[in-house]
Amino acid sequence: MSALAIGDHAPWFTSAASASPQDFLMGGYRAVLFFFGSARNPQVKAALADFCAAKSRFEQLGIHFFGVSIDPNDRVLEEKVAQSSFFHWLWDFSGEVSIRYGLCQVGPGGEGITYDPTTFVLNENLRVLNLFPLESHVAHAQQVLAYLETLPSPSAPRVIRQQAPVLLIPQVLSAEFCQRLIRYYQADGGRESGFMRQEGEKTVVVLDPAIKRRRDWLIANPDLVNEINELLSRRVLPEIKKAFQFSVTCFERYVVACYEGTNQGFFQPHRDNTALGTAHRRFALTLNLNEDYAGGELRFPEYGTDLYAPTPGDALVFSCSLLHEATPVNQGQRFVLLSFFYGDEDAKLRQQTQDQIVRSGAVPKAVGNSRIQPDSKAKPGFQSRSKRRSKS
Known part of the structure; x- marks a missing residue:
């Protein structure tokens, strides 16, 4: 077989x-x-x-x-x-x-x-x-x-005149798997999602609906995490290695996020690694799970006004240093699987900075570095x- x-x-x-x-x-x-x-x-x-x-x-x-x-x-x-x-x-x-x-x-x-x-x-x-x-x-x-x-x-x-330096990877997850993740989110309902801001020597988790409106469900089931790891190690990590010459060994967490059309869910332009508590992040993963919504595209304003809207199951990977935004969802719900990738040296940095992150009671404390090992047989x-x- x-x-x-x-x-x-x-x-x-x-x-x-x-x-x-x-x-x-x-x-x-x-x-x-x-x-x-x-x-x-x-x-x-x-x-x-x-x-x-x-x-x-x-x-x-x-x-x-x-x-x-x-x-x-x-x-x-x-x-x-x-x-x-x-x-x-x-x-x-x-x-x-x-x-x-x-x-x-x-x-x-x-x-x-x-x-x-x-x-x-x-x-x-x-x-x-x-x-x-x-x-x-x-x-x-x-x-x-x-x-x-x-x-x-x-x-x-x-003829391509200009584009953001992003990596689009089709067919990472099957339609059935995408629907499974959506059902898990719907059964839980998620919680309000914040973002990290540097305040002096501390990295503070902030909840501000004027900047970000989104709910997240943290994937904590080890079997589901392992299933996602196996798929990404075979279908995403080899592409990152080939395109960016970087070996991913760790991921920060997996969340299923939901941008609601009822409150025009969005995330203003931002970078993902500007605080001490996020400096370890190398690449962001955005993997769309559905398409029955309006709006909600990604934009990289440093590289033009183009809108990026991967189809369900497709992944978009980009450097955490890129300025990017999630535009408002005008109708329906946009579900997406999100994570951050990094390497062994970055993991050491993360270990040093986690105690400097200040979280509210509504925000779960991050776990240690989670390994995502590429399949040694799947050299591209x-x-x-x-x-x-x-x-x-």
Whole structure:
């Protein structure tokens, strides 16, 4: 069974490849990755024949096909398909890559293996759009190709003149998970949310509806926190590492926040790390949970007047140093999952400054540094090594 799910990043790897005189990089285009194990399997052999027959269709769709084998005898496949920039074989003879993808299990004492042939469809950012285990009595290649035909054409390029340095990550949480979080909030009702202000040597938590109108429900259930951590470590942290070259190891807390249309919930322009008690914060996470409301967009006024409104399940990550605001909600309720991320050195700073925070009785005391460890297997993307290069 695959270690990956829809929405996860495909782990990066380096592999020997067929018929390419130079290294090539994955990413920037859609791809089909068929981990088939060995063509000696009759069902695999039939699927490979169908994929090879559809080579021209892959070229028409602009989608690259990669077949991954652990069997050295499969090198003969190079002779069956004319060289194409859209059709490649990858040689995983050590089985290491297949193991990382959760498809190859080695028996006790290294005796025997179990292999689960599976096809992954990846988007331009090497995230899993869909996956298809090889099943009996199912025309595997036709099943995959039918799905490829449903994918929308890539959008036309736009000329971007200016934008805030923010990271938009789609499909982090499923619609069902978003609704679960909303239901938890509704069952609790949340409490009025404040903000931190520096007053002399103390960081004071302030409740001021002229500056911020929002209610928060703090997620305290360890199982739910762990579930969120697992998803974010696979779908958000690799993107932060890739885009900003920063390794997130800790998060401040998770809250489900609600901006109400009845009181035009909002948060005036602010930065998230200007007080001693917040100086440890590196990145803010805003993850929209619903869309049945009006208003409530994010704005980064230092970088123009554009409004940012991720769709449900999508995350927006940005530096806590950026000036930003949550514009008023005019109708309905805007629900959002919020957190702050930071690293090990920042955690030491937070430990030193927590005693300087003054809270009212209505504001819960913060807990210590909470770890969010990225999945060691989910290094973003992969690079394949050509056959010629592998001999050097």
